[in-house]
Amino acid sequence: MPLSTETISERLSKVVDPVTGQDIVSSKSLRPPRMEGERQVIEVELGYPGKSQIAPLRMAIETALGALIAEHSLDVRVTVNIKSHQVQRGTKPLPNVKNIIAVASGKGGVGKSTTAVNLALALAAEGAQVGILDADIYGPSQPLMLGLDAKPESRDGRTMEPLEQYGIQAISIGLMIKPDEPMVWRGPMVTQALQQLLEQTNWHDLDYLIVDMPPGTGDIQLTLSQKVPVTGAIIVTTPQDIALLDARKGLRMFEKVGIPILGVVENMCMHICSQCGHVEHIFGAGGGARMCADFGVDYLGGLPLDIRIREQTDSGRPTVVADPDGEIAAIYRDIALRVGVKVAARARDVSALFPTIVVQNT
Secondary structure: OOOOHHHHHHHHOOOEOOOOOOEOOOOOOEOOOEEEOOEEEEEEEEOOOOHHHHHHHHHHHHHHHOOHHHHOOEEEEEEEOOOOEOOOOOOOOOOOEEEEEEEEOOOOOOOHHHHHHHHHHHHHHOOOOEEEEEOOOOOOOHHHHOOOOOOOOOOOOOOEOOEEEOOEEEEEHHHOOOOOOOOOOOHHHHHHHHHHHHHOEOOOOEEEEEEEOOOOOOHHHHHHHHHOOOOEEEEEEOOOHHHHHHHHHHHHHHHHOOOOEEEEEEOOOOEEOOOOOOEEOOOOOOHHHHHHHHHOOOEEEEOOEOHHHHHHHHOOOOHHHHOOOOHHHHHHHHHHHHHHHHHHOOOEOOHHHOOOOOOOOO
């Protein structure tokens, strides 16, 4: 005899998803029970890429159900279903891309591109389909960081195929020019080039497209924020006051164009001496956390000033790939999980549920 929904909910109401901090019943992760043949399926659906969380969460559910599993022929499943979420007004979701996440900074040199590529790789490691768009036309760095040197192919003469590396899709203007060739373009040309990279790339069924934004808050960034359908933005900063000053401007820019802030990542928050282990806050301490408190946004995580991060990205093997089991990669994975949860909490995009209405003369 199948278990009642009430009994299942009562048993599982104390099972907490360690990533969201909510129990699986009140968070509506528990799907309605169903029968498949003679077995009753108990399914918990995660809205974020949580490959590393599936096994421990299933074990917690099985522990909560106990002997009921055998007595009632229960089949416990934990699945992932990443949905499209709302973007800012005046823009439409991109075909084959569920969610676009902008990674931005108020000024250059704070590790924005390093954060973007490791975030993309961490989301992919958790089971998501991920792409990365290098939107920094003047200083593209993703080809070097990903170890890419091939040119994108076009199968129809109009669109481009993204390159694939380490399980993610990537496109960059840096793949189409010589490494030492400067882009002497004015703002309108840059904006047009970025829109072409975004819209004329044949992205393949992406759950997330990470956009490595150019630094600053000028015309190019504003235009991108108004024309690119962004689900949310991440601000990258260091604890230094001058970096935080510009990071605040970047955050305000996204607020003005209606793009929600998913959180703040703080790079170079400390230096740990590789010889003696001494910890020193070279660029100050607590600046990122204070900024988050001032604006009411989440502190996604802090990363140390570590020579390995620089060496690994310069070699074309970012930290999440070069040392996947290391402590720094674990920080990136934790940030990726937090970002996935923040995106999943956004209102769903329901535009695909409505038919297209065409008015014709008859």
